[in-house]
Amino acid sequence: MNLRPPELSTSELDGAATFLRDSDEVMLTSHVNSDGDGVGSCLALAGLLRSLGKTPSIVLQDVPADTYSFLEGFDAIIQAEESATRTFDRVIVLDCPERERIGRAEHLITADAVLLNLDHHLANQRFGDSNIASEAVCSTCELVFHLASHMGLEIDPATAAQLYTGIIFDTGNFRYSLTTPVSMEVAAELVRRGARLDRIADRLYNNATFGSVKLVGRAIESLELHSDGLFATLHLTHQDMQLGDPEAAVNYGLMVGGVEVSALLKEEQPGKFRVSLRSRERVDVSALAHQFGGGGHARAAGCRLEGTADEVKQRLHESVNEALT
Incomplete structure (x- = not known):
């Protein structure tokens, strides 16, 4: 089933796919105070990279809220200070319109690093060597879904849950105006692939202290x-x-x-x-x-x-x- 919005450029998807296939060790990061879309997209793309035989590391300035601890791979997220002695020359920045907003994770990026920028904010500055920044999608998680589909990568139940989390977070459970028919179709496809919509909604909306x-x-x-x-x-x-x-x-x-x-x-x-x-x-x-x-x-x-x-x-x-x- 091809759910890709026509606004998503095939050439940009090809460029992102080439970046992923050419990256052996790669850092994934997102904006400070990363939310459901930032965390979900990092975790999902890390899993997809591992399926390609790559070694991804998720490095964020701030420890994400425990709200997302039910997602597979959450415990492997590294706070920037904990990895201060390591640097990366292949970096993927997700859900972040400006490079400066990754905060202290910037210190782990080498001066000659190659960056892939994946985002859905209108004001994205297209700061990567390769960029997909499109408001045609409701969230970066939806964008990662389309990228995975373009590459023919399997979306297993764990990845489906991670992507679904970001989609319902950024759409306000499909209430906000950035929700599109394709967004809802992608969410339905993720449920078919194993995302437990009841469990995810319960963890996001009924799990406050x-x-x-x-x-x-x-x-x-x-x-x-x-x-x-x-x-x-x-x-x-x-x-x-x-x-x-x-x-x-x-x-x-x-x-x-x-x-x-x-x-x-x-x-x-x-x-x-x-x-x-x-x-x-x-x-x-x-x-x-x-x-x-x-x-x-x-x-x-x-x-x-x-x-x-x-x-x-x-x-x-x-x-x-x-x-x-």
């Missing part, structure tokens, strides 16, 4: 509306963040009728906030996040800001107002 669930309540308590009800903010203090990281809390802002943009401010260190952004249709939050050195997608993005909570809210408020006019 007690502290994180309690924090959703605190985030809702902090909910404020701005811009005549078009912009919602939620805020968790540094003390709150010691109990967990309720990423999904940002969606509660959009549950309020009329809200176009929701922002969740998480104070990871005193005066240092990680901001999650979500929107309906009027505002491209990836463009908004880019103003502050962040990025993402039109309906889901993020950035980092410093200052007091009120100062950060004000900066976001001004940018949202500008985007709404």
Whole structure:
């Protein structure tokens, strides 16, 4: 069954396939604070490389959330500092629009390294020697599926689970606008190949810590509306963040009728906030996040800001107002 979107270039897929076949030892990495799509695509592509007789190493700046520990190969993920004495001259960067966003994993890449860049962000800078960066796919995991199919590689149940995880993460369980008919057909094919959709959904959406669930309540308590009800903010203090990281809390802002943009401010260190952004249709939050050195997608993005909570809210408020006019 050929599910490949016509927008995916055959020549680019051929270039990526050649890179994989020519790489014996290769490092795979993704963006800082890697999420379901970054982790899932790294794990899946590592398994596909092993099926070709290659030796892949997944190196990330941050240890991924335990949410993904059920995926095969999770325990083999290396934190960048743990591999500081080793370097790689063949590197695959997944789900990362800018090379700088791989963080400290950069220190393991030799100056003459050859890079393959696989991504689905509109703002991808095509920084690799070979690149596939297409918004025709909903996620990098979907892209890896098409690459594997193009190469005739077997997708076993473990790989299917890894790819399915990234797809439902980036589509919000098929609720976000980047979901396409092909995305859903690919997901169905992965279920046919052994992905347990019930088990994966349970691990992703029903596996939070007690502290994180309690924090959703605190985030809702902090909910404020701005811009005549078009912009919602939620805020968790540094003390709150010691109990967990309720990423999904940002969606509660959009549950309020009329809200176009929701922002969740998480104070990871005193005066240092990680901001999650979500929107309906009027505002491209990836463009908004880019103003502050962040990025993402039109309906889901993020950035980092410093200052007091009120100062950060004000900066976001001004940018949202500008985007709404």
